[in-house]
Amino acid sequence: MNDDLPLRFREATLADLPQLVALLANDALGKQREQLAHPLPPAYIRAFHQIDRDPQHELMLALLEDQIVGTFQLSFLPYLTYQGGLRAQIEAVRVHPAHRGSGIGRQMIHWAIERAKARGAHLIQLTTDKQRPAAIRFYESLGFRPTHEGMKLHVQSIESP
Amino acid sequence: MNDDLPLRFREATLADLPQLVALLANDALGKQREQLAHPLPPAYIRAFHQIDRDPQHELMLALLEDQIVGTFQLSFLPYLTYQGGLRAQIEAVRVHPAHRGSGIGRQMIHWAIERAKARGAHLIQLTTDKQRPAAIRFYESLGFRPTHEGMKLHVQSIESP
Numbered sequence: 001m002n003d004d005l006p007l008r009f010r011e012a013t014l015a016d017l018p019q020l021v022a023l024l025a026n027d028a029l030g031k032q033r034e035q036l037a038h039p040l041p042p043a044y045i046r047a048f049h050q051i052d053r054d055p056q057h058e059l060m061l062a063l064l065e066d067q068i069v070g071t072f073q074l075s076f077l078p079y080l081t082y083q084g085g086l087r088a089q090i091e092a093v094r095v096h097p098a099h100r101g102s103g104i105g106r107q108m109i110h111w112a113i114e115r116a117k118a119r120g121a122h123l124i125q126l127t128t129d130k131q132r133p134a135a136i137r138f139y140e141s142l143g144f145r146p147t148h149e150g151m152k153l154h155v156q157s158i159e160s161p
Numbered sequence: 162m163n164d165d166l167p168l169r170f171r172e173a174t175l176a177d178l179p180q181l182v183a184l185l186a187n188d189a190l191g192k193q194r195e196q197l198a199h200p201l202p203p204a205y206i207r208a209f210h211q212i213d214r215d216p217q218h219e220l221m222l223a224l225l226e227d228q229i230v231g232t233f234q235l236s237f238l239p240y241l242t243y244q245g246g247l248r249a250q251i252e253a254v255r256v257h258p259a260h261r262g263s264g265i266g267r268q269m270i271h272w273a274i275e276r277a278k279a280r281g282a283h284l285i286q287l288t289t290d291k292q293r294p295a296a297i298r299f300y301e302s303l304g305f306r307p308t309h310e311g312m313k314l315h316v317q318s319i320e321s322p
Contacts, residue, residue: 149297151307
């Protein structure tokens with residue numbers, strides 16, 4: 001039985017940015033970190049262009065009837081380790097709150113896995129905040145294993161939203 | 162009291178690659194993953210050039226009297242999250258077994274932190290295998306916090322060494 005929603009995937013454009021930042025901010029952790037102002041703070045626009053012009057980064061949107069219902073960034077990182085193997089890294093995964101529980105996240109990660117394979121990555125990696133236990137179970141259900149500690153050091157504080 | 166060894170840091174060149182791969186392979190986990198052959202398998206050379214030509218990756222060596230005693234890769238990743246903040250990511254950290262316990266790892270990570278700040282990163286991140294508890298304590302002693310699960314999905318097996 002296939003009851004997947006008919007999602008479409010495409011890379012984000014500059015015109016999507018306000019909606020995209022709103023989606024990132026619409027989240028328990030995200031709302032402490034983002035600055036959802038009109039016009040958008042220029043740092044978002046700068047970051048968008050850095051991501052957009054670099055073919056190693058794909059800033060993806062999931063659309064349902066032309067509405068943005070999810071996003072993630074897929075990055076391709078070359079390393080010497082694992083015999084010079086390319087890694088894919090998933091970050092900034094969000095599903096619109098109105099559409100959670102409908103399998104959109106699962107379809108997004110499936111898409112990312114297939115894309116990573118197509119680009120020749122041997123390993124797909126991500127880190128997820130230990131404050132998000134449901135996310136950890138979700139990734140485990142997709143085959144990811146929590147073999148590593150994800151360690152972070154903040155060296156510069158961001159402006160409070 | 163400063164009893165730091167007089168290390169020098171520089172980016173790796175193609176000529177360093179055989180020694181560098183030997184260093185990556187000289188490790189309990191690394192020896193299961195790397196192919197230390199002469200000549201080197203071409204995948205290492207391909208990966209080296211991918212890293213070398215991309216200014217977002219710095220493949221670093223720590224040298225003591227012109228001997229390679231350590232290595233790490235520092236990568237700079239643009240994201241929309243955290244108000245468009247740049248992240249630095251540390252990977253493939255190794256210290257030569259003959260020089261472990263002499264503070265070289267600490268000097269390498271200090272160097273990486275200063276470099277990440279100089280390039281404007283707000284956050285430095287890494288994942289470390291849960292099979293390396295001493296490494297986890299080491300990074301904690303440098304201020305890193307294990308706030309995240311580091312999740313991996315292998316989608317392609319590498320050739321056995």
